[in-house]
Amino acid sequence: MIGPVTEAMIHLVVTAARTAQRRVYEALLRERERVGDLPIGLQWSVVSDPRGRRVGSGAATALALLHVVKRLPGTTIASRLRGQRVFIIHSGGDSRRLPAFAALGKAFAPVPSRRASGSPATIFDLVLADLAALPPSREGDVIVASGDAVVGAGREGITLGGAGVVGIAQRGTTARGSRHGVYVADHNGRVREFLQKPTARASRSAGAVGRDGTLLIDTGIVRFDPRAAEALLVGFGVDASVRRVSSRGLLALASRGASGPIDLYDHVLAAFVPGRSSAAYRAKYPEQPDAIAALRGACAGVPFNVRVSAGKGFLHIGTTRECLTLLLNDVHTSREFGLELPTSRVRQLGCAAISYRMNGMPRGARAVTIGSVDVSLCCAGDNLVVGVPPGVGEIALRKGWGVVCLPIGRRQWATVLFHRDDDGKTAFASGGSLGGVRLARWCARRKLDPSIVGSAATLWEAPLWMVTSKPAIPMWMMDGSPAPTAWRRGKRSSIAELLDRVNPERLVALERLIAQRAIADDPLAAFRNDDLLSATALVQRTEPSKRRALARRLIDAATTAEPLAKARVLAVASRLLRERWASKSRSVLRAALTSVGEAVATDVVFADRPPVAAIRTDETAWTSAPARIDLAGGWSDTPPICHERGGAVVNLAIDLDGRPPVHAIAKLADEPVITLHSVDLGLSRTFRTSSELFTHGDPRDWTALAKAALRLSGIAPPSPRVPLRRWLHDFGGGLSLSMLAAVPKGSGLGTSSILGATVLSCLDRVTGRVSTREDLIDRTSALEQMISTRGGWQDQVGGIEPGCKIARTLPGARQVPLVEHIEISPQFAIELTERAVLCFTGLRRMARDILERVVERYLARDPGVLDTIARLRDNAERMRGALSDGDMEAFAAELATYWRLKTTLDPAAATSAIRSMAAPFERSLSAWTLPGAGGGGFLFLIARSSRHARLIRERLRTSPPHPLARSVDWSIASRGLRCGGV
Numbered sequence: 001m002i003g004p005v006t007e008a009m010i011h012l013v014v015t016a017a018r019t020a021q022r023r024v025y026e027a028l029l030r031e032r033e034r035v036g037d038l039p040i041g042l043q044w045s046v047v048s049d050p051r052g053r054r055v056g057s058g059a060a061t062a063l064a065l066l067h068v069v070k071r072l073p074g075t076t077i078a079s080r081l082r083g084q085r086v087f088i089i090h091s092g093g094d095s096r097r098l099p100a101f102a103a104l105g106k107a108f109a110p111v112p113s114r115r116a117s118g119s120p121a122t123i124f125d126l127v128l129a130d131l132a133a134l135p136p137s138r139e140g141d142v143i144v145a146s147g148d149a150v151v152g153a154g155r156e157g158i159t160l161g162g163a164g165v166v167g168i169a170q171r172g173t174t175a176r177g178s179r180h181g182v183y184v185a186d187h188n189g190r191v192r193e194f195l196q197k198p199t200a201r202a203s204r205s206a207g208a209v210g211r212d213g214t215l216l217i218d219t220g221i222v223r224f225d226p227r228a229a230e231a232l233l234v235g236f237g238v239d240a241s242v243r244r245v246s247s248r249g250l251l252a253l254a255s256r257g258a259s260g261p262i263d264l265y266d267h268v269l270a271a272f273v274p275g276r277s278s279a280a281y282r283a284k285y286p287e288q289p290d291a292i293a294a295l296r297g298a299c300a301g302v303p304f305n306v307r308v309s310a311g312k313g314f315l316h317i318g319t320t321r322e323c324l325t326l327l328l329n330d331v332h333t334s335r336e337f338g339l340e341l342p343t344s345r346v347r348q349l350g351c352a353a354i355s356y357r358m359n360g361m362p363r364g365a366r367a368v369t370i371g372s373v374d375v376s377l378c379c380a381g382d383n384l385v386v387g388v389p390p391g392v393g394e395i396a397l398r399k400g401w402g403v404v405c406l407p408i409g410r411r412q413w414a415t416v417l418f419h420r421d422d423d424g425k426t427a428f429a430s431g432g433s434l435g436g437v438r439l440a441r442w443c444a445r446r447k448l449d450p451s452i453v454g455s456a457a458t459l460w461e462a463p464l465w466m467v468t469s470k471p472a473i474p475m476w477m478m479d480g481s482p483a484p485t486a487w488r489r490g491k492r493s494s495i496a497e498l499l500d501r502v503n504p505e506r507l508v509a510l511e512r513l514i515a516q517r518a519i520a521d522d523p524l525a526a527f528r529n530d531d532l533l534s535a536t537a538l539v540q541r542t543e544p545s546k547r548r549a550l551a552r553r554l555i556d557a558a559t560t561a562e563p564l565a566k567a568r569v570l571a572v573a574s575r576l577l578r579e580r581w582a583s584k585s586r587s588v589l590r591a592a593l594t595s596v597g598e599a600v601a602t603d604v605v606f607a608d609r610p611p612v613a614a615i616r617t618d619e620t621a622w623t624s625a626p627a628r629i630d631l632a633g634g635w636s637d638t639p640p641i642c643h644e645r646g647g648a649v650v651n652l653a654i655d656l657d658g659r660p661p662v663h664a665i666a667k668l669a670d671e672p673v674i675t676l677h678s679v680d681l682g683l684s685r686t687f688r689t690s691s692e693l694f695t696h697g698d699p700r701d702w703t704a705l706a707k708a709a710l711r712l713s714g715i716a717p718p719s720p721r722v723p724l725r726r727w728l729h730d731f732g733g734g735l736s737l738s739m740l741a742a743v744p745k746g747s748g749l750g751t752s753s754i755l756g757a758t759v760l761s762c763l764d765r766v767t768g769r770v771s772t773r774e775d776l777i778d779r780t781s782a783l784e785q786m787i788s789t790r791g792g793w794q795d796q797v798g799g800i801e802p803g804c805k806i807a808r809t810l811p812g813a814r815q816v817p818l819v820e821h822i823e824i825s826p827q828f829a830i831e832l833t834e835r836a837v838l839c840f841t842g843l844r845r846m847a848r849d850i851l852e853r854v855v856e857r858y859l860a861r862d863p864g865v866l867d868t869i870a871r872l873r874d875n876a877e878r879m880r881g882a883l884s885d886g887d888m889e890a891f892a893a894e895l896a897t898y899w900r901l902k903t904t905l906d907p908a909a910a911t912s913a914i915r916s917m918a919a920p921f922e923r924s925l926s927a928w929t930l931p932g933a934g935g936g937g938f939l940f941l942i943a944r945s946s947r948h949a950r951l952i953r954e955r956l957r958t959s960p961p962h963p964l965a966r967s968v969d970w971s972i973a974s975r976g977l978r979c980g981g982v
Contacts, residue, residue, distance in 0.1 A: 013047055015048070017052075017054060017094060023504050024104065032117075035119075036862065037116050054093075057265065062236040065088065091147045096423070097424060099459075102404070108123070110371070112342075112349065113125075116864075120349040131145055133155060141160065151221055152315070163228075167307070168221040169307070171308065172214060173215070174200035174215060177203055180218055183216040183306045184207055193276075237251050271295045274300070274301070320419075327349070327368045351373065356378075357379075365381025366381065367382070367385070367397075373390055385404075387404050400436055408501045413471045416495060424458055434459055461495075534860065534861040555588065563598040564599045568859050571589060572859070593852060596639050604782045612768070617733065619667075619668075624660040625754050625976065627655075627743055628797075630651045632649070632650040632878070632898045633898075638790070638792035638851065641792075642815050646810045654971065662740070668766075673734045674686070674734060674735050675734070678702050698788065752789060752795070754800075756780045756784065757796040760779055762979070776977075777816075799976065799977060803824075836942055839941060839966070840964065842962035865905065879898070899928065911936075914930065924944055924948040925942060928941045953967045
């Protein structure tokens with residue numbers, strides 16, 4: 001499962017071999033951008049080899065890098081790249097041994113994973129996600145990778161920062177090393193030599209074999225810092241100011257075909273290897289010696305290091321047989337890269353309305369269908385079916401055969417058959433096959449002369465395929481029948497020729513059609529089976545005139561769904577209606593959010609008889625609790641996010657002005673009524689009927705929280721029809737409940753949920769109920785849903801538990817946080833309290849509004865949401881480590897990351913007013929954030945030093961940015977929720 005990343009601007013360049021391939025890649029990337037499958041803010045482009053002339057991966061890297069550099073401000077190449085992230089992904093060239101994806105290229109071969117839109121992920125998508133997960137460096141990065149092989153280095157958090165060139169390697173055997181590049185490095189990772197496909201003897205002779213018998217095998221991922229990238233371009237003949245490209249430099253020579261292809265992993269990396277003389281380098285690469293010498297001269301002296309990945313292999317699809325193996329039964333690769341293996345004999349990726357007739361399929365044989373719709377298949381086993389549009393009817397495939405349909409021009413099709421053992425790269429004269437057999441044998445069975453292929457050396461160039469008005473399967477090619485006259489006399493094309501005529505927009509249109517059909521056929525199943533299906537993608541792929549009808553189908557389907565599934569489907573329906581039917585969209589969204597509340601409160605049971613008061617009329621029950629500051633991981637605790645993905649949050653219990661700010665006091669009364677008091681608001685209200693206590697759905701009503709708590713505690717009746725006087729008589733009297741939250745409303749310090757937990761605990765004292773911490777957290781979550789504030793569990797954890805802690809939950813219907821207290825050193829605690837400034841902004845906001853926006857985005861699977869949530873959980877774990885280590889700078893860095901992730905989920909969390917308040921202090925700050933949902937409330941500022949903190953407090957005192965803005969004294973609370981009675 002993959003999703004977009006959002007933390008940094010990325011410049012992506014994909015290289016293509018030909019102009020036609022470039023157009024296909026551009027169409028695929030435009031569609032990904034349109035439906036939200038690319039990182040937010042990513043700028044992409046596709047650069048093809050000039051005039052279709054293959055220039056090699058080294059020259060292609062230089063062309064791609066120059067393409068980006070020209071568009072960046074600065075006076076030199078290095079200055080233009082400083083602080084930038086540039087990804088160059090090489091497409092892998094022609095897909096000669098994998099004809100099913102000849103039009104798409106090997107880089108866009110699907111894998112059993114999903115993009116954010118719900119469409120099948122491809123090798124390219126996994127490579128991009130892998131690169132984006134690598135931690136960025138401050139100085140800037142140019143990272144180059146092969147687009148047809150996934151390494152998985154991003155999951156390990158390998159850092160590529162530092163000066164010069166850094167490659168990523170995996171440990172492997174000498175046999176594997178003979179097929180790849182091999183690093184020779186010292187124990188510090190400094191590269192001494194770079195070998196190309198060395199024999200075992202050559203590896204040992206160069207000192208590449210370690211004590212364990214392994215080599216450092218090149219993964220294809222190489223990172224250049226800005227100065228190294230400048231050296232590379234200068235070595236190719238580009239002026240450092242980017243004003244001129246030398247006509248005698250390698251880049252110009254390669255583009256004109258005046259030199260052979262320049263390889264990144266041979267010519268270029270070898271130029272960075274220290275200790276090699278210019279003469280030795282020129283001797284190794286005798287083509288264009290002066291230009292080659294210039295590359296070596298520019299790159300010599302640039303640091304060259306290698307980092308080692310813990311991975312053991314690549315995810316790569318090079319042939320039809322490898323594709324079938326990966327998609328059907330490669331357990332090891334699937335586990336290593338998080339792919340999904342099928343449980344049936346057939347595998348479908350991105351298909352709709354596919355039916356199978358498996359009669360006669362041998363036991364254990366399987367089939368794969370990709371990107372097809374309305375197809376009936378009769379498979380004999382090991383079959384691969386790709387890109388079949390509606391209207392083809394039944395396709396019967398013999399064992400080992402596959403078919404791909406290519407959209408040609410505006411309306412035509414070419415249908416290409418292939419065998420799992422066909423190899424469009426191997427010459428016929430050297431054993432290249434057609435239908436799994438030698439060319440002569442295949443022709444003899446069909447009464448054809450081998451000369452039909454003309455001068456074609458391989459299957460790739462053989463003129464075998466006809467262009468027709470609709471897809472037509474040439475069955476005779478499989479069953480051995482004589483070739484029909486129409487084929488013999490008709491105009492035929494090779495695969496290579498067809499690729500120049502493929503219509504990229506029709507490739508994308510088929511993907512859209514499949515997505516629409518899958519949802520229209522069974523809306524509920526589509527969302528239940530596809531956790532990543534994005535409302536953004538669905539809206540974009542549905543014609544405006546059809547959106548209302550589809551929304552109705554979703555709403556009808558949701559009536560029979562369980563609460564969380566219902567919420568998700570309704571949220572998507574709301575999106576479909578938003579543009580033209582705004583009022584209906586809002587009501588459908590309200591129903592979705594209500595359904596989330598039903599899922600959270602599903603186990604709430606209201607008492608069918610009143611409890612008996614456990615205190616006397618002259619006694620008082622009281623509870624108090626600290627507030628909390630969330631430090632990392634927030635939002636991951638919010639329903640339904642935590643229910644479906646689990647959560648991890650770090651927060652800090654705090655006292656204000658040396659006291660806990662949240663209190664609840666309860667006392668029995670002689671009159672059978674319930675009276676509520678808000679000390680901080682100066683308001684009171686008395687309730688005499690049960691029906692009055694059931695109006696708790698509006699969180700703007702100051703009595704809503706207490707009324708919901710009274711119902712949960714059993715002091716209020718379970719039904720508005722039960723007389724309140726009789727119920728309270730059996731309880732033991734009326735009740736007076738006083739509440740105090742000595743914090744401004746909308747503070748962001750979690751006081752609403754903490755007050756809820758405090759009131760529930762106080763009422764438990766009144767009724768004699770003994771609640772565990774887990775029970776109190778669970779009931780407070782239910783209370784949040786009852787009053788429509790939609791909150792999660794972290795706030796009540798923050799107030800119930802003292803000090804600093806991380807709370808974690810696993811996915812599941814009942815969220816029971818496992819709380820781990822984080823021991824922080826006295827020195828760190830002192831430094832934190834000295835450097836941290838808690839400032840009330842004077843700006844108030846309703847947290848529910850922000851929360852509902854985030855929950856709606858999550859239900860709709862908006863681009864970046866799932867990835868951001870995963871990063872929030874990771875952020876919590878790293879924050880825990882920073883606190884345990886007493887590392888203030890790491891703490892500040894993680895707090896800054898937390899704020900960036902929160903504003904990614906909801907940009908409105910950082911209003912212009914908030915940014916203008918923080919701006920005057922930024923030079924004095926290491927980090928800042930708004931606790932809670934953001935948008936207002938308190939600012940939590942981490943100053944660069946205690947001196948800077950004193951200056952900030954003084955400025956807030958003398959020149960507050962808002963009439964109500966002020967610094968508030970705070971301290972780490974050593975005690976959590978406290979209960980007592982008098």
